[in-house]
Amino acid sequence: NIDLSYNPLLYPDKYDYGFGVAHMPQLDHLTWFDGSSVAQGETIRYTWSGTSDGSSFTLVWTDPPAAPNAHTMLVNDLDLEVFVNEDMIMYGNEGERPDRVNNVEKINVPSFEGNITIHVRGVQMRSPQRFALVSTIPLTVTERLSAGQCVTGRQHCTVSNGGGVQ
Numbered sequence: 023n024i025d026l027s028y029n030p031l032l033y034p035d036k037y038d039y040g041f042g043v044a045h046m047p048q049l050d051h052l053t054w055f056d057g058s059s060v061a062q063g064e065t066i067r068y069t070w071s072g073t074s075d076g077s078s079f080t081l082v083w084t085d086p087p088a089a090p091n092a093h094t095m096l097v098n099d100l101d102l103e104v105f106v107n108e109d110m111i112m113y114g115n116e117g118e119r120p121d122r123v124n125n126v127e128k129i130n131v132p133s134f135e136g137n138i139t140i141h142v143r144g145v146q147m148r149s150p151q152r153f154a155l156v157s158t159i160p161l162t163v164t165e166r167l168s169a170g171q172c173v174t175g176r177q178h179c180t181v182s183n184g185g186g187v188q
Contacts, residue, residue, distance in 0.1 A: 053161050056154040060100060062147035064168055068140040068161040076158075077131045079104065079140055081114060083153040085125045094122070098151040102127040103141040106134050120145065 060066055081102040088095045099122060102114035113120045114127025121127050131138070142155060155161075 052156060052158060054154060054156040055161075055163070057152055058142075058155070058163075059150045059152045060142055060144040060147075061150040062144050064166060065141050065143045066166050067164050068142075068155070068157070069137065069164045070157075070159050070161050071137045072159070073133075073135045074131070074138075074159055075133050077134075077138070078128065078158045079131070080126070080128045080156045081142060081153060082126045082156075083151050085151075086148065096123060096125065096146075097148050098144070099146040100125075100127070100151060100153060101141070101143040101145050102129060102155075103143065104129050104131055105139040105141070106131065107136040108139070 055068075058066065079102065081100060083098065083100060085095075086097045088097050099120075101120045104111050111131065112118065112129055114129055115121045115124060116129060138159070140155070140157070140161060142153065144151065
């Protein structure tokens with residue numbers, strides 16, 4: 023069934039219909055990274071410092087097709103994580119846990135002052151995965167961490183035997 027009653031001018035942020043309609047005054051502040059790639063265990067860190075009345079971050083990738091009758095359809099799993107002043111506030115799609123289903127992850131952050139850090143992590147990867155990250159604030163890439171290097175904030179580190187997270 024198609025809901026013909028939806029009017030994007032009346033309901034621009036209704037998540038039942040995607041991620042809403044672009045808010046034109048914010049478009050001149052967009053930053054995007056297209057064609058970056060991340061491999062298994064890698065984390066790419068983006069940062070920004072300042073004051074924001076609110077910001078939005080969207081991570082998207084074209085996932086390879088899963089095998090027929092696969093238990094999960096997501097082949098390459100990336101995580102989007104947001105830290106404000108070194109405190110983790112949420113995972114992609116506004117979750118308290120990582121999203122293991124979707125290849126589009128979005129986080130809206132309310133007003134904040136200080137440092138914001140965005141992590142794009144390669145979690146379960148069959149091969150390196152290209153992705154695009156779009157932000158409403160001007161992020162910069164600060165570093166690429168390989169598997170085994172600690173990531174500040176939540177201190178998740180791959181143990182030398184690959185057996186877990188600290």
